[in-house]
Amino acid sequence: MNTVRDAERTGSELDDIEALVRTYRARLLRFVTFSIGDPDLAESITQDCFLKAYNGRASFRGDCSVNTWLTSIAVNLIRDQQRLQKFRFWRQARATAIDVTEAASFLPSNECSPETRMLVRERAQQVQAALGSLSDKQRTVFLMRFMEEMELSEIAAATQMPLNTVKTHLHRALKSVRAQAGTSR
Amino acid sequence: MTDLLKEVHLGQDQIDEALMGCLADAANGHLDACAICQQRVTAARQPIEDFKSVTMAWSERRSATMPTNLPTRLLESSSRQRRLVWGAAVTALLAVMIAAPLELHYGDGHAGREDSAELGASRAVGSTGVVSGQQSTDEQIARDNQLLNEIDLELNSSSENPATLGLQAVPGRRAAHVVAISAEQD
Numbered sequence: 186m187n188t189v190r191d192a193e194r195t196g197s198e199l200d201d202i203e204a205l206v207r208t209y210r211a212r213l214l215r216f217v218t219f220s221i222g223d224p225d226l227a228e229s230i231t232q233d234c235f236l237k238a239y240n241g242r243a244s245f246r247g248d249c250s251v252n253t254w255l256t257s258i259a260v261n262l263i264r265d266q267q268r269l270q271k272f273r274f275w276r277q278a279r280a281t282a283i284d285v286t287e288a289a290s291f292l293p294s295n296e297c298s299p300e301t302r303m304l305v306r307e308r309a310q311q312v313q314a315a316l317g318s319l320s321d322k323q324r325t326v327f328l329m330r331f332m333e334e335m336e337l338s339e340i341a342a343a344t345q346m347p348l349n350t351v352k353t354h355l356h357r358a359l360k361s362v363r364a365q366a367g368t369s370r
Numbered sequence: 371m372t373d374l375l376k377e378v379h380l381g382q383d384q385i386d387e388a389l390m391g392c393l394a395d396a397a398n399g400h401l402d403a404c405a406i407c408q409q410r411v412t413a414a415r416q417p418i419e420d421f422k423s424v425t426m427a428w429s430e431r432r433s434a435t436m437p438t439n440l441p442t443r444l445l446e447s448s449s450r451q452r453r454l455v456w457g458a459a460v461t462a463l464l465a466v467m468i469a470a471p472l473e474l475h476y477g478d479g480h481a482g483r484e485d486s487a488e489l490g491a492s493r494a495v496g497s498t499g500v501v502s503g504q505q506s507t508d509e510q511i512a513r514d515n516q517l518l519n520e521i522d523l524e525l526n527s528s529s530e531n532p533a534t535l536g537l538q539a540v541p542g543r544r545a546a547h548v549v550a551i552s553a554e555q556d
Contacts, residue, residue: 210436215429228436305420312421330390331418332425337392352392359386366417 198251199242206235209255216328217259219316230266234259249339256333257343260325267321308366315365323358326351380407385414
């Protein structure tokens, strides 16, 4: 995480595409994957995103972090795909959906006990299930805020939605996730 | 005032706002001072943090399995696309540059044959250069053969023929210019 923070707000890093990919690919892949629910297609969109970012690096003004800029490009690519209906989204893409139970096994084993790991896995599964029940816009703003740690104003700019609309979507998304994850009491 | 705020804990909506990062100042002041509300916000955040760490672990693993030469491939595909576009543009330009004179030439030759017999005869040599599917008829081939024969006769009867210069063929020698050189040496 520190690597990303240190690299933020430096447009010159866009010139080194290898470093760019090395630094941001995992985060971007996660965002795209959990936005569309299809890991294979997410890989393709992530590659397109880096290509678009590299070719359009001259347009990066430095008024936001590189991660925010990349996420904005990814949002546009995802939106284009949604318009073209080239793939099916969460509810239809169960067959290729990400198995968070499997993903939990990737957590470093020295960081927590087996009981804690099981608890973490359960909670992650609940959040994933809740994400599947959200609308596209709710899911997008939720992931931007809580996975990418973007400010509300940055989300508004990236999604081209008014700030209050972003707040409304985020509030509903959070309420739904908390209700399904069992922390709303 | 502070005691009053401490007694009235944050509601569910305010906890959501705290997670979203848009909690009002007064409620934020309470949160800073209230351990119970801090615990509730932390508990509300925990599933999201778990999801975040699990999905990041998954994504890092998945990203590691993606092609390592991604940047090179991206740039190659990009430059390949640019080359294809430029190639197509140059090909189209060349096609226009070639087709335009041919069209003019063909149209000119076609009109010439219709004008008169004299003009047609004089342009017969030029028209043989343009061979299209429609023109490659037996008649055209016969005309070409006749023209070649006339050229052959003309060359044979010219003053540059070695025979007219008094040169004779030397047995075992094939090239006429070699014969000529030996004649001069003699």
